Amino acid sequence: MKELVRLCLLLVLVHRSEEQIARLLSNPCANVKTCGECIQTASVCAWCPDENFPRHSSRCELYDHFEATGSCPIDKIVHPQYKLELVKNDGVVDGDKGKQPVQVQPQEINLKVRPNQPVDLKLIFKQAANYPVDIYFLLDMSYSMIRERDAQARLISLAEDMSASMSKITKNFRLGFGNFVDKAAMPFIPWTDEMLTNRCPLKQGCRYPFDFRNLQKLTENPETFKTNMQKALDVMSQSLDDPEGGMDGIMQVLSCEDAIGWSDRSRRIVVYSSNSLFHLAGDGILGGAVVPNDGMCHLNGSGILVGFDLKMDYPSVSQIAAKVRETSTNVIFAVMENVYNLHEKLATKLEGATIGKLVGGSANIIGLVQKNYDTLRSRIEFLPKNSENITIDFKSKCKGSALVVTNKCEGLEIGDQVEFDVTLNVNNCAGKRKRSVQISAVGLSEQLTVNLDVICDCECEKPGQEEKNSPKCFNGNGTFECGQCTCNKGRYGKECECDETELSSTQSLINCKSNVNSSIVCSQHGDCVCGECQCYPIRANSARIYSGRYCECNDYNCYYSFGQICGGTTRGVCKCGQCQCLPGYTGEDCGCSTKNDTCIALNGEICNGQGECVCGRCQCSKEGDYRGPTCEDCPGCPTQCSIYKGCAMCKVFGDEGYNSSYCRDNCKFVTAVNSLPERGSDPDITHCTHRSAATDCIRKYTYQYNDIDPVIKVQRLEECPKEFPVLPVALGIVGAILLFGIIALIIFWCLKRRSEAKEFAQFKKDQERARWQSDENPIYKDPTTHIQNPTYSGGKKNE
Known part of the structure; x- marks a missing residue:
């Protein structure tokens, strides 16, 4: 049981320690030195500029803490809100x-x-319905891309089909297009007319290559779009290497707001169509374009990128991605299958970009545009x-x-x-x-x-709010602002009381650290004042303070036993968080006695020879069935009722026949209950009875063992004998005697009356029998004779 109690105490202390650590970690305002830094740390932090604020407390604290404790006047707390x-x-x-x-x-x-x-x-x-849409087609019009007549026919009818498709979606759309080939420099293009002719065998010949050309500004007129598309197909061009200058074209389309005609508010879409790879930053160096791409518009009056294309390198993917994001433009890649994978990787780098495969002759370009437009329109990001x-x-x-x-x-x-x-x-x-x-x-x-x-500064920190060379700072060696001193050069400390020439601030902090490699000063329990720690109180307004050179000691944070720290002053004292036990006691809480007199059984043996004495308590051998404080109780042993009788009687009934100090010190495991379990219901429970000499009542109690210590339960109600009804019985007896006497008298009277009546009747009878007249001759006979007719009954008697 003792070990269980100690374990519970340990868990409580660990829990408290965890709470303290959690509070420290959850308090971001700790160790903040200035008001500006305080309000920047967290929204829950507040600063107290009050001059009367306690010196050892942190001016930067949780606002809820200031409000709950009242340590800073509410009207002075600096706690700006958005x-x-x-x-x-x-x-x-x-x-x-x-x-x-x-x-x-x-x-x-x-x-x-x-x-x-x-x-x-x-x-x-x-x-929104009818949201404006600007679609610009950026087409690869090299010979290899549109050499098939079907492709040319599809591109010519692109305006008509696109107009019909977009009108189903919105009434407010515009179309435009341009084309790209590559930079007009070796090794990107043929450098002789003969090479150009051989690579572009058209009757009308091929136009000299160009990097990008804006052929149709965004317009609401599909006929204009269709006409200019037809003109563009009349003149082709061709490059020498396989990759094209499409990235130069995308950069110009995105950068040239006026030339392309982008609306201020519309969904911008660039449809990029090609069957070739593309050049990226670094490739232009081969043709002498060594200047990094500047992402600006460089079209001439005819809408052609010329001159600058030979100086500036191709843009990088990151530049294209940045420009796409800056201009809020969606790019739809409609490319042939042979270059699909490369363009798919590029699309993943651009916000809002999608991709689709072109079939032969670009027959599905309208379908791709509509499908991808529906995808773009139906989402918002x-x-x-x-x-x-x-x-x-x-x-x-x-x-x-x-x-x-x-x-x-x-x-x-x-x-x-x-x-x-x-x-x-x-x-x-x-x-x-x-x-x-x-x-x-x-x-x-x-x-x-x-x-x-x-908001990065407090009002009290702004110019004009400070008090320079303030007397509130030691000998005027600092500026007083936001309730504290900002020290002049060569001074440090909370009130600028320390001189840098005597002891540097760096060395001062080192002297206040238990570990020079740590950032913790005075164990976070005190202030470092000129190289010495001045410890804080452990609690607000408390005489208890931290101790030690680095305020590392808490003499009030030791284990408790018997309800007192280190078991009380008779067992030990707390020193720097550790119990220092007095002679006769040991253990981390001084709860363990080194004596064994409390383990001596009635036979004089230690723990009855059935266990060992540990910390003044018997630990019974697990091999045997012995139990109890001195291992004297067992299933076949006499009960210990007489041993626990004193605790049961004094704890519950306050029986003065038992020593009160004994009751207080040794009867902690006694509890009063309304009723006890029935006998035999639990083999570990022993039932006991005791007859009170004072009341002659029966008192019942049980005991069982929880590990070593007994658990005693006492029934509150006594079972007392019923009182004999003396008065009723006495009265009954008296009444019975009186009643019996009365009944006897009545019977006697009745018998006497009956006897007298009988004697009187006999007397009367005898008297009648002896009646005669004294003057009459006894031998005289009356001469009168009476005769009665026995058959006659109605008349008078005959005399």
């Missing part, structure tokens, strides 16, 4: 010609916020821009019922509306404090602009 202002919040509307559509709401907000303070926003997207050191998380139900972490919804139809829960958190004050962050819809020019103003 401020959000809606600047533009137009409702989502459909788009028609001459009307600007809105699919993203809100469009602009102002947000003033401190670092590590999450802010929740609501972002709405609605799939939001991505942040200019969001360095900012974390932005998205959640949405999309078209379901469960809220999930996602920035993308798919399967949307015209008119569908979805909401995103956006959480924005500025991680730190790195970078510009005032800037704009965009949450952009991929493939759309619409976005939410967040004008961000990051």
Whole structure:
């Protein structure tokens, strides 16, 4: 039982220790030195600039702590909260010609916020009807791509088919196209006319190669698109090597806003069609183009990339990806099967890009465009821009019922509306404090602009709020601001009381560390003042303080036994978290006695010879059946009822016949119950009875052993003999005697009366029999004779 108690105490202490560690880890405000640093650490941190703030306490603390303890006046606590202002919040509307559509709401907000303070926003997207669509076809018009007449016919009818296809989706669309070949330099193109003719055997010949040419600006007129497509097919060109300059073409299409004619608000789509590989950054060096691509527009007045193509290298994949993201453009790759895998890898690097295979003669280019457009249109994805050191998380139900972490919804139809829960958190004050962050819809020019103003300083730190050479700092050796001293050069300490020339601040900190390689000063339980630790109180307003050179000791954090730390002053004392036991006691809690007098059985043996004495308690041998505090109890042994009688009587009935101090010290395992289990229900339970001399009542109790110690249960109710009814019996007896006497008298009276009546009757009889007249002669006979007729009964008697 003792071991169980010690284990429970150990678990409690470990749990307390874990709580303290968890609190320390969950308190990010600890050890923060300035107000600005405090408000940047976490949104739960607050600063107390009050001059009367306790010296040993941290001015940067959890706001809830200040509020709960009242250690800092509420009106002085520095705890800035975010401020959000809606600047533009137009409702989502459909788009028609001459009307600007809105699919993203809100469009602009102002947000003033401190670092590590999450802010929740609501972002709405609605799939608008008749949303403007700009489709630009970037075609590989080399001889190898369109040499088949079927391909030429499909390209000529592209405008008509595309117009019919797009009109089913939106009333507001425009079409444009351009083509690419390669840089006009060796070894990318034929360098003689003869080589060009041999590689392009057309009757009208081949045009001299070019890198990119814008043939049709985006237009609402499909006839214009069709006419210019026909003209483009009349003049071909050809390169020498297999890869083409398609990446130069994509860069110019994305960069030349005015030349291409992109709308400010539309879904931008570039359809890239080719049957060849493409050159990337580094390839242009072979032709003398050694200047890195600058991602700018370099078309001449005729819409041709000329001159700069021979100076600048091809763009890299990362440059193309950045430009796609910057311009919110969707790229659809419609390529032949032989180069599908390469373009598929490129598509994965570009936001909103899709890919499809062209069949012979480009017959399915319209189908590919419509299919991929439907894919792009039916999904919405939001991505942040200019969001360095900012974390932005998205959640949405999309078209379901469960809220999930996602920035993308798919399967949307015209008119569908979805909401995103956006959480924005500025991680730190790195970078510009005032800037704009965009949450952009991929493939759309619409976005939410967040004008961000990051709070990195406290008002009390700003110029004009400080008190220079303040007398509140030691001999005016510091500037007093935000309730504390910022020391002048050569001084340090909380009040600038330390002189750098006498002891450097670095050496001072070293002197206050138990481990020089650690960052912990004074064990986090004190202040380092000029190289010496000044320890904090263990609790607020307590006389108990940490001790030791590095405040590493807590003389009030030792194990408890018998309800007291280290068992009490008679057993041991707590020193730096360890119990130092007095003679006669041992153990980590001084709960173990080195004496064995408590283990002596009635026969004088230690533990009755059936166990060993450990810490003043008998541990009975497991091989035998002996049990009890001194191993004297066994199934066949006399009961120990007389031993436990004293505890049972004094603990429950307060019987003064037993020593009260004995009851207090040795009867801790006695409990009172309303009823006891029946005899024989449990073989481990022994039943006992005791007749009280004072009341002559029977008191019942049981005992059993839990490990070593007995568990005694006492029935609260006594079983007392019933009192003899003396008075009723006495009265009954008296009454019975009286009643018997009365009955006897009545019987006697009755018998006497009967006897007298009988004698009186006999007397009367005798008297009648002896009656005669004294003057009458006894021998005289009356001469009168009476005769009666026996048959006559109705008349008078005859005399």
